[in-house]
Amino acid sequence: MAQKPSIPKGTRDFSPLEMAKRNYIFDTIKQVYQLYGFQQIETPAMETLGTLMGKYGEEGDKLLFKVLNSGDYLSKVSDDELKDRNALHLAAKLCEKGLRYDLTVPFARYVVMHREELQLPFKRYQMQPVWRADRPQKGRYREFWQFDGDIVGSDSLLNEVELMQIVDTVFTRFGVRIQIKINNRKILTGIAEVIGAADKIVDITVAIDKLDKIGIDNVNDELRADGLSEEQITKLQPIISLEGSNDSKLDTIAQVLKDSETGLKGVEESRFILDTLKTLDLKNEIQLDLTLARGLNYYTGAIFEVKALDVQIGSITGGGRYDNLTGIFGMPGISGVGISFGVDRIFDVLNTLDCYPKDAVNGTQLLFINFGEKETTYCLPFVAKARAAGIRTEIYPDSSKMKKQMSYANAKQVPYVALAGENEMVEGKLTLKNMLTGDQQLVTIEELINIFIL
Numbered sequence: 373m374a375q376k377p378s379i380p381k382g383t384r385d386f387s388p389l390e391m392a393k394r395n396y397i398f399d400t401i402k403q404v405y406q407l408y409g410f411q412q413i414e415t416p417a418m419e420t421l422g423t424l425m426g427k428y429g430e431e432g433d434k435l436l437f438k439v440l441n442s443g444d445y446l447s448k449v450s451d452d453e454l455k456d457r458n459a460l461h462l463a464a465k466l467c468e469k470g471l472r473y474d475l476t477v478p479f480a481r482y483v484v485m486h487r488e489e490l491q492l493p494f495k496r497y498q499m500q501p502v503w504r505a506d507r508p509q510k511g512r513y514r515e516f517w518q519f520d521g522d523i524v525g526s527d528s529l530l531n532e533v534e535l536m537q538i539v540d541t542v543f544t545r546f547g548v549r550i551q552i553k554i555n556n557r558k559i560l561t562g563i564a565e566v567i568g569a570a571d572k573i574v575d576i577t578v579a580i581d582k583l584d585k586i587g588i589d590n591v592n593d594e595l596r597a598d599g600l601s602e603e604q605i606t607k608l609q610p611i612i613s614l615e616g617s618n619d620s621k622l623d624t625i626a627q628v629l630k631d632s633e634t635g636l637k638g639v640e641e642s643r644f645i646l647d648t649l650k651t652l653d654l655k656n657e658i659q660l661d662l663t664l665a666r667g668l669n670y671y672t673g674a675i676f677e678v679k680a681l682d683v684q685i686g687s688i689t690g691g692g693r694y695d696n697l698t699g700i701f702g703m704p705g706i707s708g709v710g711i712s713f714g715v716d717r718i719f720d721v722l723n724t725l726d727c728y729p730k731d732a733v734n735g736t737q738l739l740f741i742n743f744g745e746k747e748t749t750y751c752l753p754f755v756a757k758a759r760a761a762g763i764r765t766e767i768y769p770d771s772s773k774m775k776k777q778m779s780y781a782n783a784k785q786v787p788y789v790a791l792a793g794e795n796e797m798v799e800g801k802l803t804l805k806n807m808l809t810g811d812q813q814l815v816t817i818e819e820l821i822n823i824f825i826l
Contacts (some may be wrong), residue, residue, distance in 0.1 A: 380504070389733060394517075394719060396732035397546075398499055401519050401713055404541050405497040407536060410521055413496050415478040418469045425470075427670070429475045435504045437514075438467035471503035475520040476670075476697070476710060483524055483708075484701040492525030492706075499715070509718065511685065520691075522710030524698070529641060531709050532674045532693065533648045539678055539689055539711060540654045546718070547727045549681040549730055550656045550688070555664040556642045557671050557692070559625060562635015563662075566628060567607040576600070580612055581665035588613075611662060618646050618660040625662065641674060670694045676711060680721045688717045725807065737824060739786045740767040741777050743793060750797050754790070754817045761821045777817025781807060790820070 379385065386394065402412075418439055425433055445466050446454075453462065472478050475498050483490065501517040508514055523531040543550045550694050557577070564573040573589050576597035579591050581775060586594075588609075606695065611628060614621050627675060629635030649658055666675040673693030680688055691711030698706040722728055738758055740751045751767060758765040766786075768777045781789050789802040796814070804820055805812045815823070 380514065381460045382508035382512075383518065384513065384515075387543075388735065392733045392735065393722065393728055394715065396728060396761060397715055397718055397722070398519065400545050400649060401542055402497065404538055405521050408538055408539075410495040410497040413479075413482065414500060415475070415482055415498070417471060419472050419478055419481065421464075421468060421470050423481050424473060424477060424702075428473055432473060435506055436473055437471040437503045437505050438463050439469040439471065440466055441468055441593040455627070463726070472500075473504060474502050475500060475518050475712070476694070479520070479710075480708075481701055483706065484698055484703045487703065490525075492524055493531070494525055495521070495523045497521045501694070504563055507599070509720060511720065513716065517715040519713040519715050520710055522708055524706055524708035527707045529644050529674070530648075532645050532676075533652070535691065535709065535711050535799070536645070536649055536654070536658065536676070537652060538674070540656050541742055542656045542713070543678070546722060548718075548721055548725065551679045551681055552654075552658040553664050553677045553679065554642065554645065554658060555661055555675050556638035557666075558631070558634050558638025558673060559642065559662065560638075560665060562629040562632035562638060563608070563611055565632045565635065567604045569604050572598060572600060576608070577665035580608075580663050583612070583663045610617070614662055618658075621660045621662065624648075639672070650735040666690060666692055670697050672696060674709070683721045683724045685717055685721060688714045688721060690714075691782055710791075734785065734787070735764065736766050736784055736786045737764045738766070738788045738790060738820075739777075739781045739784075740765070740790045740792075741774065742768040742771045744771045747792050747797070751790070751792050751802075754792075754802060754820075758821065758824075759815050761825065788823075 374505040421436070421438065424436055428435075449462065449465050455463070479496065483494070497520065499517065501515055503515050506512055507512060521535065523534075536554075539550075539552060561570070561573050564576050565568050569576065576595065579594040579598065582594070583591050592605050594693050595608070596602075600608075611625070612674065614624055616624075622639055626636065626639045629639065646658065646660065661677075664675060664677055666677065671692040672695040675692035676690060677687045678689035689711060691709070693707070695707045696704070697708060698704070704723050740755055742748055742751075748767065748771075755765055755767050768780065778789065787807055789805045789807055792806065793803075796802055799814070801814050801816055802820060803812055804815050804823070
């Protein structure tokens with residue numbers, strides 16, 4: 373007996389219903405991006421390892437899927453090198469390419485390569501799969517989709533404001549209540565300075581970014597392991613546990629950071645974003661959260677994260693400003709800010725809350741029953757007219773038993789079935805059956821179309 377086929381762990385197939393739901397998510401986000409003047413691009417699934425390596429930190433480098441060179445990929449490797457089994461060294465010789473880890477680094481590479489063609493500021497959106505050699509678990513996959521939007525070539529904080537409006541609009545359209553969390557890496561840098569641990573900024577941000585997941589005691593243990601003193605950890609506690617309104621938090625942290633020029637700049641930027649958003653009637657709450665750090669090292673200013681309020685799940689959208697990203701490809705001075713919608717988690721949220729409109733997930737609207745060659749010849753012009761009117765229409769391909777064809781309609785949840793026998797053909801009409809109520813009526817094709825349009 374042949375072995376049943378399988379797919380790699382951490383990957384998935386998507387059924388027609390699942391694809392209808394995912395396309396609803398993609399289409400909704402795409403429409404909102406387009407409202408704000410964003411344009412779509414795509415980049416290759418593979419990038420050179422020179423593009424990818426060193427951009428995500430040491431952990432990120434370990435999670436890159438590397439692609440073996442074509443042909444005789446062992447030709448450049450000696451027997452001694454194979455015996456040494458040095459994985460990193462061998463990977464550098466055997467692999468020149470890797471699957472993209474996210475969409476941001478490929479976008480930075482795209483900007484550098486196509487700079488002369490771009491009108492700055494350039495506003496792009498991109499929806500494509502990414503790959504990470506992570507341990508698969510619930511809600512975490514090795515292949516998953518991201519849906520990014522970025523603005524490059526402008527330092528204006530109005531870009532951050534606009535991205536928050538986009539987030540608010542998208543989730544309002546989904547019917548999902550969210551909380552938008554905002555912070556600023558400059559504030560975190562200022563905090564590291566005032567507690568006397570400026571050289572530990574990366575360790576501090578990585579640790580406190582795990583606060584929601586592992587709790588304050590484990591965060592403090594991680595900070596100790598990273599070399600922070602008990603005095604420094606003690607100074608950090610009241611800062612990361614600040615409560616109150618956004619304005620009161622900003623006032624307090626401004627006092628704490630009064631001797632840090634960088635920290636005060638972060639307070640100023642955060643205050644502008646939050647004050648501007650107050651005037652724009654957001655439908656969802658926006659909260660200053662000083663524990664928000666975003667693990668990736670390339671963020672330099674405002675950072676964002678979105679939580680669903682009615683479903684227990686991790687971040688469903690995140691992003692921030694990255695002033696230095698294109699500099700790693702030889703083009704310094706181009707600032708950018710972006711967000712990434714976590715399509716797979718949004719899919720889970722909408723499933724849990726049953727937020728999909730019926731029109732978004734329903735497939736065929738009208739099925740023509742096939743009674744035979746003569747009846748099919750009669751029906752085909754009506755099928756064409758229904759499709760021309762925008763009605764999703766099928767004709768059953770075989771003149772099978774009526775029961776089988778009706779079962780097909782029920783299995784696909786087709787709401788209407790059209791039948792044409794001798795009587796209908798004499799009158800130039802169709803019998804239209806409502807599959808939900810069982811009601812039937814004799815109609816012309818124009819009347820049929822009006823039922824769907826109205």
